[in-house]
Amino acid sequence: MDKHYKPAEVEGKIYSLWEKGGYFSAPNAKKPYTIIMPPPNANASLHAGHAMYTIDDILIRFKRMQGFSALWIPGTDHAGFETQFVYEKYLKKQGKSRMDFDRKTLYQDIYDFVKENSGLIFKQFTRLGFSADWKRSVFTLEDKVIQQVFKTFKKMYDEGYIKRDEYIVNYCTYCGTSLADLEVVHIERTDPLFYVRYPVKGKKDFITVATVRPEPIFVDTHLAVNPKDKKRNHLIGQTVLNPLTDAEMQIIGDEYVDPEFGTGIVKLTPAHDPNDFKVAKKHNLPITTAIDWNGRIVKEGGKYAGLKVKQAREAVVLDLKEKGLIEKIDENYLHSLATCYKCGRDLEPLTIPNWFIKVEKLKEKVKKATTDNKVKFIPHKFKSHMLSWLEIMHDWPISRQIVWGIRIPIWYEVDPKASNIWVWFIDKDKKPHQDNLRKFLDQGIKIEEIEQGLQKVHALTGPSGPKYVISDKKPTDGKMYLPETDTFDTWFSSGQWPLIVLNKDEMKSRYPTDVMGTLSDILKLWVSRMIMFGLYLESEVPFKEVFLWSMVADKFGKKMSKSKGNVVNPIEMIDKYGADALRMSLVYGIPAGGKVILSDDKVRGMRNFANKLWNVARFVEMEKEKVKTESLHKDDKWILAELNTTIKTVTDSLEKYKFNEASETIYEFIWHKFADIYIEKTKSRRKEAQQTLEHVLDESLKLLHPFMPFVTEEIWGKLNKDKPLIITSWPTI
RNA sequence: GGAUCCGUAGCUCAGCGGUAGAGCGUUCGGUUCACAUCCGAAAGGUCAGAGGUUCGAUACCUCUCGGAUCCACCA
Numbered sequence: 001m002d003k004h005y006k007p008a009e010v011e012g013k014i015y016s017l018w019e020k021g022g023y024f025s026a027p028n029a030k031k032p033y034t035i036i037m038p039p040p041n042a043n044a045s046l047h048a049g050h051a052m053y054t055i056d057d058i059l060i061r062f063k064r065m066q067g068f069s070a071l072w073i074p075g076t077d078h079a080g081f082e083t084q085f086v087y088e089k090y091l092k093k094q095g096k097s098r099m100d101f102d103r104k105t106l107y108q109d110i111y112d113f114v115k116e117n118s119g120l121i122f123k124q125f126t127r128l129g130f131s132a133d134w135k136r137s138v139f140t141l142e143d144k145v146i147q148q149v150f151k152t153f154k155k156m157y158d159e160g161y162i163k164r165d166e167y168i169v170n171y172c173t174y175c176g177t178s179l180a181d182l183e184v185v186h187i188e189r190t191d192p193l194f195y196v197r198y199p200v201k202g203k204k205d206f207i208t209v210a211t212v213r214p215e216p217i218f219v220d221t222h223l224a225v226n227p228k229d230k231k232r233n234h235l236i237g238q239t240v241l242n243p244l245t246d247a248e249m250q251i252i253g254d255e256y257v258d259p260e261f262g263t264g265i266v267k268l269t270p271a272h273d274p275n276d277f278k279v280a281k282k283h284n285l286p287i288t289t290a291i292d293w294n295g296r297i298v299k300e301g302g303k304y305a306g307l308k309v310k311q312a313r314e315a316v317v318l319d320l321k322e323k324g325l326i327e328k329i330d331e332n333y334l335h336s337l338a339t340c341y342k343c344g345r346d347l348e349p350l351t352i353p354n355w356f357i358k359v360e361k362l363k364e365k366v367k368k369a370t371t372d373n374k375v376k377f378i379p380h381k382f383k384s385h386m387l388s389w390l391e392i393m394h395d396w397p398i399s400r401q402i403v404w405g406i407r408i409p410i411w412y413e414v415d416p417k418a419s420n421i422w423v424w425f426i427d428k429d430k431k432p433h434q435d436n437l438r439k440f441l442d443q444g445i446k447i448e449e450i451e452q453g454l455q456k457v458h459a460l461t462g463p464s465g466p467k468y469v470i471s472d473k474k475p476t477d478g479k480m481y482l483p484e485t486d487t488f489d490t491w492f493s494s495g496q497w498p499l500i501v502l503n504k505d506e507m508k509s510r511y512p513t514d515v516m517g518t519l520s521d522i523l524k525l526w527v528s529r530m531i532m533f534g535l536y537l538e539s540e541v542p543f544k545e546v547f548l549w550s551m552v553a554d555k556f557g558k559k560m561s562k563s564k565g566n567v568v569n570p571i572e573m574i575d576k577y578g579a580d581a582l583r584m585s586l587v588y589g590i591p592a593g594g595k596v597i598l599s600d601d602k603v604r605g606m607r608n609f610a611n612k613l614w615n616v617a618r619f620v621e622m623e624k625e626k627v628k629t630e631s632l633h634k635d636d637k638w639i640l641a642e643l644n645t646t647i648k649t650v651t652d653s654l655e656k657y658k659f660n661e662a663s664e665t666i667y668e669f670i671w672h673k674f675a676d677i678y679i680e681k682t683k684s685r686r687k688e689a690q691q692t693l694e695h696v697l698d699e700s701l702k703l704l705h706p707f708m709p710f711v712t713e714e715i716w717g718k719l720n721k722d723k724p725l726i727i728t729s730w731p732t733i
Numbered sequence: 734g735g736a737u738c739c740g741u742a743g744c745u746c747a748g749c750g751g752u753a754g755a756g757c758g759u760u761c762g763g764u765u766c767a768c769a770u771c772c773g774a775a776a777g778g779u780c781a782g783a784g785g786u787u788c789g790a791u792a793c794c795u796c797u798c799g800g801a802u803c804c805a806c807c808a
Contacts (some may be wrong), residue, residue, distance in 0.1 A: 615768035
């Protein structure tokens with residue numbers, strides 16, 4: 001044996017030993033133990049967060065060693081919005097945009113793009129020593145996933161869990177899609193607050209309203225005051241004039257108005273403000289669009305039509321100033337606003353037709369399962385996080401206006417005489433058009449050409465909207481149809497992940513799976529949805545326990561992010577110090593649910609530990625001759641007792657997901673008890689102690705194997721040439 | 734604004750009623766005999782602050798201050 005352990009020379013060789021031996025497939029044996037891997041983005045390369053899957057690998061290896069039929073199922077996610085965003089950046093570099101392509105072409109291009117990059121992350125996983133059953137991998141755009149998603153959607157529709165509605169959503173005009181509340185990032189910013197005067201009808205008087213958004217004023221039809229506001233409730237029922245259009249506006253009363261804020265009077269812009277939208281629905285007020293999907297003022301905006309929001313704001317303010325209708329401007333108004341988590345731009349609240357899942361009934365089951373501990377959360381605090389989320393969880397908008405995803409299986413019936421479908425398409429000369437479908441049909445453009453170059457379909461909701469059919473294929477009843485162009489929110493498919501990756505037999509034997517280990521960030525986005533779908537479709541939770549870890553941080557405890565430049569590339573760490581060292585660093589000293597602190601110093605420390613173990617093995621290997629004695633020496637008895645305690649502690653800790661305790665215990669035992677104390681003492685009675693030395697080393701290797709699989713397997717192979725691999729044996733007392 | 738978690742050695746964290754612990758870092762001393770990716774030793778803390786419960790509080794309770802995360806909302 002060399003003086004030093006050299007991971008680079010060992011890891012590849014050991015990994016293929018496991019792979020060739022078929023150790024990653026579940027053995028037929030006995031009790032099943034199952035973990036499903038949270039599918040990483042197929043397009044991604046490994047970052048520090050993924051390295052935390054080490055925890056799953058530790059569990060799988062531990063259970064495999066204990067003799068379970070351990071199965072770890074991997075997969076990759078299409079990550080709809082994420083991936084399309086990356087692809088569009090790539091297009092932009094080439095001077096192109098998604099608008100240059102019809103949906104089919106764009107989808108295929110992204111598919112090829114992803115295909116080219118996919119597989120990389122699994123290769124990187126093997127560098128970490130992950131023992132997943134790779135040949136079982138599922139990609140979320142595979143046919144069987146799409147079929148499952150269609151089936152679920154149909155069932156939900158039939159059972160009344162799906163609704164279609166005009167709904168105000170946060171829409172990113174740059175990314176071209178609506179975002180769920182969970183994807184919205186609120187930031188604080190100083191913006192001018194304009195105090196706008198509304199002339200009172202028939203008087204020389206004004207009512208002043210404070211707003212940061214004067215640009216959609218031309219569609220406003222109402223102001224509101226709080227009916228309990230004694231100073232102002234006399235205004236209810238009065239009429240003022242729209243400062244831009246001079247149209248008459250009514251003042252209504254609604255309790256949502258805060259009498260203390262601004263002037264205590266608000267303008268209502270239902271189409272572009274979530275609160276105003278609620279008020280408008282309640283009072284049955286008109287919801288008129290002022291801003292289109294491109295973030296520009298609509299053509300009804302007269303002189304402002306076509307302007308972007310910011311330009312329109314400047315123009316409107318200028319005009320109002322000229323009319324003397326700006327009372328004052330507060331330049332230091334600090335407020336929070338919604339921005340896109342992806343591109344950081346301001347989001348535009350827009351009303352667009354959306355498909356929703358009605359969660360009211362569904363979430364009750366999740367609540368009950370959580371309260372009844374059908375799913376156990378580790379650490380425990382996440383149980384209350386989940387419950388508080390369920391309290392406020394509201395209907396889930398599942399429509400995403402992107403191509404890269406599973407299309408919502410809806411076909412709209414085209415009535416050539418109705419004006420209820422708006423389309424955006426590229427004609428056969430690659431020229432884009434957007435307008436009412438009827439207009440194009442009247443011009444004699446064939447529906448086939450429109451469908452061929454289709455970018456977006458925007459069908460009215462409600463009774464005036466078109467009829468539609470739920471089907472994954474185009475209906476063949478001879479009528480004209482156009483497909484829904486929206487795709488499902490990624491979490492709609494990944495939320496059904498456990499039901500997709502397990503086959504029929506396994507649904508009996510391995511469902512619910514044993515544990516789901518994932519980042520606590522996606523507790524609400526993903527974990528809650530998986531539980532919801534599991535209970536809805538199978539009447540049972542999809543996993544018995546959830547282990548959640550928090551973000552991976554640098555040595556100063558700061559979250560790793562590209563913009564901070566403190567990202568640690570796990571692969572570089574492996575190249576430098578070995579996979580075992582990296583793996584150990586991710587669990588040693590990390591409290592459950594806590595921040596994972598990863599630093600060069602720490603990984604180096606763990607590399608040193610691997611080397612220490614290596615040298616313990618070298619020491620043991622130097623002497624082969626054993627002297628049998630009648631009774632054990634007191635030092636032998638001591639170390640064997642310590643070993644037993646260690647086996648017990650490590651086993652118990654692993655069962656309880658206390659990875660830090662388990663790893664610290666085995667580290668302490670090997671280095672500071674076995675090496676520092678026992679080995680030093682045996683130097684004077686070497687041959688006598690040889691048998692105990694060998695035994696303690698073997699057992700230590702097993703205990704450490706889930707954490708540091710490569711070095712332990714390598715040493716095991718050197719010492720126990722005739723025995724099977726260490727990967728299948730756990731020590732017992 | 735609401736919720737949760739956390740303030741213990743320079744750093745990262747254990748301890749959670751009975752005179753303060755680990756790793757890393759620092760300082761000092763060690764080159765034969767497994768390992769300098771090592772061994773031995775030392776320095777370093779009114780356990781954030783103030784009250785309370787208790788024979789006794791770093792630990793339990795209350796408040797204050799400081800930090801983190803999540804959620805809601807802001808015309």
